[in-house]
Amino acid sequence: MDQEPTSPRPTFGDAPTSGSPSSVPGSDDARRPGIPPHLPPEPPRPAVVRRYPKPPTIIKHVLLLCFRPEQWAEAARYPLRATIAPALLVILTASLVVGIAAAANLLPAARDLVAHWDERFPPMTLTDGKLSVGEVPAGKTLPRFRMDSNTVIAIDPTDKTTVESIDAPLAIVVGSTDVTWRNSMQDTANREKLGRFLLAFGEEAAKGTFLVDGPHLTSLLQAYSGALAVTAVTIVGFAALLKNLLWAALTAFLIMPLVSLGAPRLAIPRRVAYRIALAVTVPLVAIGAVLEIVGAQPQQLLGSGEAAMILWFLAAGVLAFWAGRLANSMYVPLRKQRRA
Numbered sequence: 001m002d003q004e005p006t007s008p009r010p011t012f013g014d015a016p017t018s019g020s021p022s023s024v025p026g027s028d029d030a031r032r033p034g035i036p037p038h039l040p041p042e043p044p045r046p047a048v049v050r051r052y053p054k055p056p057t058i059i060k061h062v063l064l065l066c067f068r069p070e071q072w073a074e075a076a077r078y079p080l081r082a083t084i085a086p087a088l089l090v091i092l093t094a095s096l097v098v099g100i101a102a103a104a105n106l107l108p109a110a111r112d113l114v115a116h117w118d119e120r121f122p123p124m125t126l127t128d129g130k131l132s133v134g135e136v137p138a139g140k141t142l143p144r145f146r147m148d149s150n151t152v153i154a155i156d157p158t159d160k161t162t163v164e165s166i167d168a169p170l171a172i173v174v175g176s177t178d179v180t181w182r183n184s185m186q187d188t189a190n191r192e193k194l195g196r197f198l199l200a201f202g203e204e205a206a207k208g209t210f211l212v213d214g215p216h217l218t219s220l221l222q223a224y225s226g227a228l229a230v231t232a233v234t235i236v237g238f239a240a241l242l243k244n245l246l247w248a249a250l251t252a253f254l255i256m257p258l259v260s261l262g263a264p265r266l267a268i269p270r271r272v273a274y275r276i277a278l279a280v281t282v283p284l285v286a287i288g289a290v291l292e293i294v295g296a297q298p299q300q301l302l303g304s305g306e307a308a309m310i311l312w313f314l315a316a317g318v319l320a321f322w323a324g325r326l327a328n329s330m331y332v333p334l335r336k337q338r339r340a
Contacts, residue, residue: 055082062086065282071321073327076272077281083278090282091244094289099237101293103229110228113145114221117214124157124212129195131176131212133157150297163189167295240292244285251313252277255320262324265332276327280319286313 030320055061064071066088075083112339119142124133144166152168152181154161156175163182172181179197182189210216221228254276259273260266268276289331291297298308 007046022131059084061088064288065279070326072276072279072323073330075275077144080275085276087282090285094285095237095241098240098292102236103232106232110221114214114217117217126210128207131157163310181310217248246282250279251316255317258320261273263328265328276323277320280323
């Protein structure tokens with residue numbers, strides 16, 4: 001029985017390939033079977049070069065990826081760099097905005113904290129990089145405060161407070177001689193000498209004896225508010241940058257099979273599925289930055305960083321499957337058209 005000819009697959013913009021004539025004109029190989037030898041050879045076929053379509057400009061591409069779901073499926077038609085560029089732009093912008101928002105929230109919170117320091121906390125003494133406290137009076141506690149929706153800082157010269165006892169995405173404990181911090185993604189805590197942090201305020205701050213009370217903290221805040229803001233933007237922004245980069249790259253790799261699952265009538269190569277999956281992460285990074293700025297992070301609402309990670313992954317998986325369905329509806333008719 002005659003077999004039905006295989007239908008051509010849609011073009012996904014894979015690496016450009018060049019065709020070439022099957023042989024040199026005038027040679028015997030240039031003749032098709034059945035052509036008498038006395039007839040002139042068939043002229044060579046022109047080279048066929050498949051090129052990528054021109055992608056949108058990077059700003060327009062970002063907007064389309066965020067507000068037009070069909071653009072996720074259209075990422076199959078462009079090279080990987082055309083999807084990496086808008087993804088990097090969104091990640092860099094989101095990280096910078098999150099850092100600026102953290103600094104904007106930090107300074108007013110710090111001013112309010114030092115203004116009421118003596119009313120809430122006992123006086124402490126800093127001697128040559130070592131923090132100490134006397135007997136805590138009734139009605140006062142050792143300092144523990146939330147700097148933003150993610151960060152809780154505890155000051156405990158008695159070294160009884162640990163980062164594991166603080167339920168927050170980022171916990172920081174200032175002890176008698178060390179500063180310890182840990183985020184919800186880490187299994188072990190980081191530790192650094194308190195004296196090294198004090199060097200940021202000058203070498204004289206790490207030596208001598210200072211009283212840690214409201215007036216001294218107010219003068220320090222006025223003198224170093226600019227440096228504090230820059231430090232907050234740098235630290236928070238860089239942490240957000242690393243987090244978003246790792247999340248986008250890893251999530252796109254893990255949700256690739258869902259893209260193919262959503263397009264059962266298409267044979268999508270893995271590299272093409274990765275392009276579509278990476279495009280899906282772009283609006284999720286933007287949404288995450290907006291939620292963090294307004295203080296409505298999933299980890300805060302769910303009460304667990306692990307639960308928030310699962311939620312983000314499920315959201316990415318749903319969008320990846322949707323992108324596969326969109327690719328199926330966009331490219332299967334193209335295959336039927338080529339068959340006709």
